[in-house]
Amino acid sequence: xxxxxxxxxxxxxxxxxxxxxxxxxxxxxxxxxxxxxxxxxxxxxxxxxxxxxxxxxxxxxxxxxxxxxxxxxxxxxxxxxxxxxxxxxxxxxxxxxxxxxxxxxxxxxxxxxxxxxxxxxxxxxxxxxxxxxxxxxxxxxxxxxxxxxxxxxxxxxxxxxxxxxxxxxxxxxxxxxxxxxxxxxxxxxxxxxxxxxxxxxxxxxxxxxxxxxxxxxxxxxxxxxxxxxxxxxxxxxxxxxxxxxxxxxxxxxxxxxxxxxxxxxxxxxxxxxxxxxxxxxxxxxxxxxxxxxxxxxxxxxxxxxxxxxxxxx
Amino acid sequence: xxxxxxxxxxxxxxxxxxxxxxxxxxxxxxxxxxxxxxxxxxxxxxxxxxxxxxxxxxxxxxxxxxxxxxxxxxxxxxxxxxxxxxxxxxxxxxxxxxxxxxxxxxxxxxxxxxxxxxxxxxxxxxxxxxxxxxxxxxxxxxxxxxxxxxxxxxxxxxxxxxxxxxxxxxxxxxxxxxxxxxxxxxxxxxxxxxxxxxxxxxxxxxxxxxxxxxxxxxxxxxxxxxxxxxxxxxxxxxxxxxxxxxxxxxxxxxxxxxxxxxxxxxxxxxxxxxxxxxxxxxxxxxxxxxxxxxxxxxxxxxxxxxxxxxxxxxxxxxxxxxxxxxxxxxxxxxxxxxxxxxxxxxxxxxxxxxxxxxxxxxxxxxxxxxxxxxxxxxxxxx
Numbered sequence: 001x002x003x004x005x006x007x008x009x010x011x012x013x014x015x016x017x018x019x020x021x022x023x024x025x026x027x028x029x030x031x032x033x034x035x036x037x038x039x040x041x042x043x044x045x046x047x048x049x050x051x052x053x054x055x056x057x058x059x060x061x062x063x064x065x066x067x068x069x070x071x072x073x074x075x076x077x078x079x080x081x082x083x084x085x086x087x088x089x090x091x092x093x094x095x096x097x098x099x100x101x102x103x104x105x106x107x108x109x110x111x112x113x114x115x116x117x118x119x120x121x122x123x124x125x126x127x128x129x130x131x132x133x134x135x136x137x138x139x140x141x142x143x144x145x146x147x148x149x150x151x152x153x154x155x156x157x158x159x160x161x162x163x164x165x166x167x168x169x170x171x172x173x174x175x176x177x178x179x180x181x182x183x184x185x186x187x188x189x190x191x192x193x194x195x196x197x198x199x200x201x202x203x204x205x206x207x208x209x210x211x212x213x214x215x216x217x218x219x220x221x222x223x224x225x226x227x228x229x230x231x232x233x234x235x236x237x238x239x240x241x242x243x244x245x246x247x248x249x250x251x252x253x254x255x256x257x258x259x260x261x262x263x264x265x266x267x268x269x270x271x272x273x274x275x276x277x278x279x280x281x282x283x284x285x286x287x288x289x290x291x292x293x294x295x296x297x298x299x300x301x302x303x304x305x306x307x308x309x310x311x312x313x
Numbered sequence: 314x315x316x317x318x319x320x321x322x323x324x325x326x327x328x329x330x331x332x333x334x335x336x337x338x339x340x341x342x343x344x345x346x347x348x349x350x351x352x353x354x355x356x357x358x359x360x361x362x363x364x365x366x367x368x369x370x371x372x373x374x375x376x377x378x379x380x381x382x383x384x385x386x387x388x389x390x391x392x393x394x395x396x397x398x399x400x401x402x403x404x405x406x407x408x409x410x411x412x413x414x415x416x417x418x419x420x421x422x423x424x425x426x427x428x429x430x431x432x433x434x435x436x437x438x439x440x441x442x443x444x445x446x447x448x449x450x451x452x453x454x455x456x457x458x459x460x461x462x463x464x465x466x467x468x469x470x471x472x473x474x475x476x477x478x479x480x481x482x483x484x485x486x487x488x489x490x491x492x493x494x495x496x497x498x499x500x501x502x503x504x505x506x507x508x509x510x511x512x513x514x515x516x517x518x519x520x521x522x523x524x525x526x527x528x529x530x531x532x533x534x535x536x537x538x539x540x541x542x543x544x545x546x547x548x549x550x551x552x553x554x555x556x557x558x559x560x561x562x563x564x565x566x567x568x569x570x571x572x573x574x575x576x577x578x579x580x581x582x583x584x585x586x587x588x589x590x591x592x593x594x595x596x597x598x599x600x601x602x603x604x605x606x607x608x609x610x611x612x613x614x615x616x617x618x619x620x621x622x623x624x625x626x627x628x629x630x631x632x633x634x635x636x637x638x639x640x641x642x643x644x645x646x647x648x649x650x651x652x653x654x655x656x657x658x659x660x661x662x663x664x665x666x667x668x669x670x671x672x673x674x675x676x677x678x679x680x681x682x683x684x685x686x687x688x689x690x691x692x693x694x695x
Contacts (some may be wrong), residue, residue, distance in 0.1 A: 089659075095602055
């Protein structure tokens, strides 16, 4: 009982919210891509570059908001690489996404040394972090606001319809005169912008520093959140909330004596368990795997497990 | 090594032309060019930096370092290439190499065996542990429909955490303040024969086995066929889920073996992070992608990327350009390659549509099927 009260109390909520924002922002970006038929596994890399650019922008101008702007531009820049390689030239989006994640690790480490002359971590007392309103950064409120906005956009706005049409039936969309390439470009760039914001939240909100590989798999958790929720905005919020709760609880578990190595793995284990449960249920109920996002150029696969990305028949 | 499916090399001149047009070469050149821009931006001289890199990798004393790094990188390239041959992306290499390493360390710390048996036990325990870990995502996908791509990656986190815990507490060397195990007994140290570590010899055997199965057995043929077209192979009656499980066991097993061999080599102890920090897994993954899952190609690409990595240290010493440039070059090669291969395939398709009487494409000139479908057609040489 003592342990439980030490683990769960009201002060847990702010730490959950802080952990939630980056994952939620990135996952919303992933959801937009999934709706457009692009399976984006580059979220991790976009976020990491965003986190670096945020710190660089803030450091050189003294304004955290310029940092956020830099993060958005950098995230979009990384996303543009994915869009050019995969949407324009048709390169495999999973391969390009993985390569971009590794590019982000190398690039930020390289820039950390050439721009800041540091290795591992950059932090200075004068580095400006984001202001907070009632303990949370504006980006947190923005992330929450984006959930209903995106839901309404997808359900009510003509662009939202077309975006989903591009994902679900690209041939049909094309025959109706919708430029599928343009919509996919837009979706990928939007995910870059959102991941940039996610990175800024990490490096100027949750902490005020940049350290190598500081995203630590959050982008992949966002990918799982998209799969779990089948790219539905409110579902994405729930999935991201699960991860954030696990992360916040993981910190608490260290406080009650669980070795930090094991506590740090808690969120990933919980994410994996959630993915397994969702897969089993999806199979039982619908007879298909979670996160199925149909797309063109992909032969329908009989076994739903055959691909993370199968067309719906 | 490579020929494009549309232009088979008949004469040496044509062969040279085909090589020049090869997407792999183009991607490497493109990455070097982009790297030059970054070098100029960082205030370096590209020619000097690249020269220092080559010298750092193959210089009189340096090639030995390249060889030492090449063993784990080539091994991890195979750990990815084996399943990728059938279009399965194994992102769990980090967990597999670490589990193999920590298992070997536990065996070395707890089991008292004489010399050859001791190493056989440690290496096979490591390989078995890595293989079983690799099997989990395959079974999860086959039975429950959990995407292997993500589950293999997520599984690594708890495994790496667990290994880190084991080496910090039960296995810790109390004599030092560092998170590392005690130095292993003599019986658990990989010998060095004629200046070549036994690890390199073991790896050579693994390479030979993989190449043999890939190119000379029905199973290898089925795997390649699955890589080209999974649905077709399933219609042909091949039990693809079972194949995926076996490939993931093999891939994970190779990763585990590499982990065990690194740990039982100098400095003969398990050091926390020693299998993760050098990035063997990710360099190997990129090498497998560069080789487009061809086993011998993965070996060549692994050596190439290991040389880039080691050369990066040389470059940093000589020119003060950070060695992370190597990772940037490796990843950039793959981004450009994925795009150019797809673009070439698309062009070839369009050409075929206009001129129907082209000769049939060879079964080898197919595509590396990834989990999203066939996009990259072209030079999978076998």
